[in-house]
Amino acid sequence: MSAPPALVGLGLPDLESRVSSRMLLWLAACLAITMLLTGASLIVGTSSIETSLGWLLAPDTQSSVILWQIRLPRTIGAWFAGALLGLAGAIAQGVFRNRLADPYLLGTASGAALGVTISLLAADASIAGLEWAGKIGITGAACIGACAAIALTIMLSRGVLQTASLLLAGIVVAFLLSAVTSLLLLTKPEIWRTMQGFLLGSTGYLSWSSASLLGIVFSICIVPAALLARGLDALSLGEDTAQSLGLPLPMLRLALLGVLSLATAAAVGQVGIVGFVGLVAPHLVRETVSVNHRQLLIGAPLCGGALLQAADLVSRWIIRPAELPVGAVTACVGGAYLVFLLWRRSRDE
Amino acid sequence: MSEARTLSTARLPQPSATAQSPAPLSPAPALACRALSVGYGAHTVLEGVSLNLAAGSWTAIVGPNGSGKSTLLRALAGLSPLLAGTVSLQGRDLASWSRRERARRLAWLAQSSGATDLTASEVVGLGRFAHSGWLAHRKSEDDAAMRRAMLATGSLPWAARRLSTLSGGERQRVYLARVLAVEAPVLLLDEPTTHLDPPHQEDIARLLRSQAHGCGVCVLSAIHDLSLALTADRLIVLGFDGLIGHGTIREALDGDWLSTAFRTRVNIVEHAGVYLWRPALEMPSRD
Amino acid sequence: MVCVYRSAPALALALGLAWTLGALPAGAGALSVQRDDLQRDVTFAHEPRRIITLLPSLTETVCALGACDRLVATDRYSEWPQQVRSLPKAGGLDDAEVELIVALKPDLVLVSRSQRITDRLGELGIASFALQTDRYADIAHTVTTIGAILGRSREAAELNASIAAGVNRIGAQALLRRRGEGPTVYFEVDRAPYAAGPGSFIGELLARLGARNIVGADLGAFPKLNPEYVVRYNPDVIFISAMDAPGLAARPGWDQIRAVKEQRLCSFAADVNDTIVRPGPRVADGMRAIDDCLARVAP
Numbered sequence: 001m002s003a004p005p006a007l008v009g010l011g012l013p014d015l016e017s018r019v020s021s022r023m024l025l026w027l028a029a030c031l032a033i034t035m036l037l038t039g040a041s042l043i044v045g046t047s048s049i050e051t052s053l054g055w056l057l058a059p060d061t062q063s064s065v066i067l068w069q070i071r072l073p074r075t076i077g078a079w080f081a082g083a084l085l086g087l088a089g090a091i092a093q094g095v096f097r098n099r100l101a102d103p104y105l106l107g108t109a110s111g112a113a114l115g116v117t118i119s120l121l122a123a124d125a126s127i128a129g130l131e132w133a134g135k136i137g138i139t140g141a142a143c144i145g146a147c148a149a150i151a152l153t154i155m156l157s158r159g160v161l162q163t164a165s166l167l168l169a170g171i172v173v174a175f176l177l178s179a180v181t182s183l184l185l186l187t188k189p190e191i192w193r194t195m196q197g198f199l200l201g202s203t204g205y206l207s208w209s210s211a212s213l214l215g216i217v218f219s220i221c222i223v224p225a226a227l228l229a230r231g232l233d234a235l236s237l238g239e240d241t242a243q244s245l246g247l248p249l250p251m252l253r254l255a256l257l258g259v260l261s262l263a264t265a266a267a268v269g270q271v272g273i274v275g276f277v278g279l280v281a282p283h284l285v286r287e288t289v290s291v292n293h294r295q296l297l298i299g300a301p302l303c304g305g306a307l308l309q310a311a312d313l314v315s316r317w318i319i320r321p322a323e324l325p326v327g328a329v330t331a332c333v334g335g336a337y338l339v340f341l342l343w344r345r346s347r348d349e
Numbered sequence: 350m351s352e353a354r355t356l357s358t359a360r361l362p363q364p365s366a367t368a369q370s371p372a373p374l375s376p377a378p379a380l381a382c383r384a385l386s387v388g389y390g391a392h393t394v395l396e397g398v399s400l401n402l403a404a405g406s407w408t409a410i411v412g413p414n415g416s417g418k419s420t421l422l423r424a425l426a427g428l429s430p431l432l433a434g435t436v437s438l439q440g441r442d443l444a445s446w447s448r449r450e451r452a453r454r455l456a457w458l459a460q461s462s463g464a465t466d467l468t469a470s471e472v473v474g475l476g477r478f479a480h481s482g483w484l485a486h487r488k489s490e491d492d493a494a495m496r497r498a499m500l501a502t503g504s505l506p507w508a509a510r511r512l513s514t515l516s517g518g519e520r521q522r523v524y525l526a527r528v529l530a531v532e533a534p535v536l537l538l539d540e541p542t543t544h545l546d547p548p549h550q551e552d553i554a555r556l557l558r559s560q561a562h563g564c565g566v567c568v569l570s571a572i573h574d575l576s577l578a579l580t581a582d583r584l585i586v587l588g589f590d591g592l593i594g595h596g597t598i599r600e601a602l603d604g605d606w607l608s609t610a611f612r613t614r615v616n617i618v619e620h621a622g623v624y625l626w627r628p629a630l631e632m633p634s635r636d
Numbered sequence: 637m638v639c640v641y642r643s644a645p646a647l648a649l650a651l652g653l654a655w656t657l658g659a660l661p662a663g664a665g666a667l668s669v670q671r672d673d674l675q676r677d678v679t680f681a682h683e684p685r686r687i688i689t690l691l692p693s694l695t696e697t698v699c700a701l702g703a704c705d706r707l708v709a710t711d712r713y714s715e716w717p718q719q720v721r722s723l724p725k726a727g728g729l730d731d732a733e734v735e736l737i738v739a740l741k742p743d744l745v746l747v748s749r750s751q752r753i754t755d756r757l758g759e760l761g762i763a764s765f766a767l768q769t770d771r772y773a774d775i776a777h778t779v780t781t782i783g784a785i786l787g788r789s790r791e792a793a794e795l796n797a798s799i800a801a802g803v804n805r806i807g808a809q810a811l812l813r814r815r816g817e818g819p820t821v822y823f824e825v826d827r828a829p830y831a832a833g834p835g836s837f838i839g840e841l842l843a844r845l846g847a848r849n850i851v852g853a854d855l856g857a858f859p860k861l862n863p864e865y866v867v868r869y870n871p872d873v874i875f876i877s878a879m880d881a882p883g884l885a886a887r888p889g890w891d892q893i894r895a896v897k898e899q900r901l902c903s904f905a906a907d908v909n910d911t912i913v914r915p916g917p918r919v920a921d922g923m924r925a926i927d928d929c930l931a932r933v934a935p
């Protein structure tokens with residue numbers, strides 16, 4: 001496939017604009033899907049669709065609470081959490097140069113689980129523990145646990161210089177903290193059900209304050225990510241090449257890992273451990289649009305947000321008025337997608 | 350692709366004006382090292398190497414596998430820590446240049462690049478990173494540099510294609526274009542002709558020569574293929590015991606440096622103004 | 637078992653009968669075959685004298701039948717009555733300590749249906765008997781079965797009668813006290829939120845007290861609800877753990893629920909909670925605790 005002869009004379013900018021129009025289409029599609037999902041989220045829940053539509057037209061106090069205090073912040077919060085996970089996943093895949101990387105590579109999931117376990121045990125152990133646990137909440141405990149795990153990983157790998165040692169340290173920390181969590185759970189198995197709820201993820205209690213928090217964190221994360229995107233492109237050519245191009249590698253990695261950590265910790269704190277969104281969203285963008293990180297780091301959050309919104313919707317709809325854990329839905333969807341990728345790869349070979 | 354092979358007649362990348370090395374009359378070599386020692390951990394690969402590389406010449410590093418060609422290149426590019434000695438770029442210590450300034454003056458091509466699925470033009474565009482920075486606001490001079498580089502390597506026809514859809518040789522030419530796009534006065538290339546078939550290898554050799562002679566770039570390349578290396582201006586010959594010699598081709602041949610380096614008889618013949626390596630094999634008998 | 641005879645002729649008759657019956661296999665009076673909840677028919681040649689229980693409700697049942705002294709070990713979580721706390725602990729529900737059990741040479745190990753240890757005990761030649769108590773009806777069955785095994789059928793019948801009497805009395809009192817319909821309640825088992833439905837043991841107790849569960853029977857015993865459901869059905873009383881109670885108002889939309897607004901919340905201490913959550917001989921105590929709270933917050 002050669003470029004048309006006219007293009008050779010015109011120069012390169014025209015190629016770029018063709019690619020950006022594809023990106024714009026993608027953006028428009030994502031936004032449209034998001035709007036649709038948000039609308040659907042308003043009418044899906046414990047009430048039938050007719051009832052919900054009735055509420056929209058003729059609201060009363062209770063239905064207003066359900067629509068605007070429960071359903072709307074829940075879907076918006078889910079979008080921001082999914083966006084954070086999508087962004088974190090894209091960054092992880094770029095920094096580790098591995099398409100199977102996900103946001104939990106640095107041990108964040110195990111750290112968050114441990115934080116929640118400690119918080120639940122403390123609440124049970126003493127009055128002081130109850131107060132402290134109440135103040136921080138499971139949200140805060142998960143967040144702190146995630147950050148602690150990342151700090152431990154970076155310490156173990158003696159800085160961010162070596163990707164391989166970071167990965168290894170992340171795996172070690174994940175196993176270690178998991179083991180500690182299991183041991184602690186043995187002392188009080190009654191909290192196992194709560195832990196399971198956390199481990200499977202839940203968007204059930206996302207309020208306006210949660211959604212705003214997630215939104216703020218997202219705005220804080222997306223700006224440096226977009227700025228550093230080109231560094232990730234250079235990194236994909238190889239670390240030495242990136243360095244020779246003038247990239248400050250340690251600083252770049254530190255900044256990217258910082259964004260990754262903040263995004264993942266915030267998301268995990270609010271919705272628990274939701275898998276596959278961070279893995280699948282960047283893949284989807286790469287397949288349909290581009291691998292260029294400037295576009296990937298914008299597209300992956302949009303895709304991730306829509307994914308988690310859709311999963312939240314499904315989890316509320318399928319066995320209403322009961323609810324599936326949202327992490328179980330993303331696991332099914334994500335798993336199916338990976339199977340599809342495998343099938344397509346074997347077919348191509 | 351016939352248009353891919355027209356090289357020396359096309360406009361070639363010129364080192365950008367701001368990064369122009371000092372006037373040829375200046376005594377400071379483009380790239381130099383003093384008493385350089387490099388190695389990994391406790392193992393020293395090269396010791397006490399001193400070199401002067403002038404602008405406007407193409408030097409080829411040759412030697413057996415494991416003699417330290419890549420190590421030397423990486424050390425000169427500032428990518429590996431030095432065990433001892435100093436490297437200077439355009440008269441100043443390498444470490445004293447700011448990262449950005451150094452990236453503008455010294456371009457390095459890896460032996461093998463990471464697997465990436467960017468398009469060819471995006472990869473070449475990364476070569477302008479030291480000039481256009483993080484925000485990648487492309488100015489016309491960036492576009493012009495990219496276009497020149499892609500024309501020179503014959504990779505313009507697949508500018509919009511992803512690297513994974515290109516063959517090994519096509520990809521290598523995109524990487525070369527990326528290096529040329531930097532338009533740096535010093536070019537360090539580790540095995541630039543891998544994956545390329547002979548006609549393209551010849552094109553690259555011609556390209557490097559014109560970069561050196563035509564644009565005053567200091568080109569240093571590690572090349573496996575002896576015949577190709579012998580088309581350069583100067584040779585750095587490395588052996589298992591370290592640096593064997595550094596000088597013109599004539600000096601290398603007179604001193605039989607290659608035989609010393611490879612620890613075996615290396616036959617170089619001259620034919621029609623070109624030096625060729627002649628393997629010591631008899632012609633197969635026609636039975 | 638000792639029978640007391642008041643007259644000498646009766647005594648002579650009894651001795652004669654005993655001598656005749658002496659020809660039969662020893663301990664014939666205690667021979668029984670019981671079917672456990674794993675559908676195994678277990679033969680008891682004699683009353684078990686050394687018993688290990690691996691489930692708190694089974695421990696309570698054995699002790700309620702007056703055979704506490706026969707226990708040589710319990711599981712880690714058995715805490716009632718007081719005297720079992722000093723017994724050796726043989727692990728938890730999933731991690732029973734086989735070595736300890738074998739070392740104690742028990743005649744019988746009482747387990748729940750889902751424990752994996754039963755196969756292992758069988759291989760080691762130790763008798764085990766599985767009993768599952770999920771619902772109210774299972775309590776009587778468990779008591780009767782254990783009574784038969786221990787040779788305490790009479791005590792078992794008495795215990796069942798007293799349990800039923802206690803439960804019925806409390807239920808009747810509750811209904812008497814109430815004028816009109818009972819309060820709507822939501823019993824939260826876990827903060828996910830998991831609720832106790834009418835099909836669960838807790839649900840049965842609530843129903844006997846006349847409380848109306850906002851969760852319908854079609855949702856199962858312990859459904860994981862959409863939190864919006866509770867807001868929608870606006871219960872009068874919420875049963876919740878002490879740990880989660882302060883956070884209720886923070887849940888989106890929950891500050892609108894009547895029970896939260898008016899602080900009609902019921903929480904139980906851990907030991908009381910055990911009587912509510914574990915179907916066992918102390919079910920009446922659990923029911924009373926629930927009723928006391930209902931009387932307090934929703935008279």
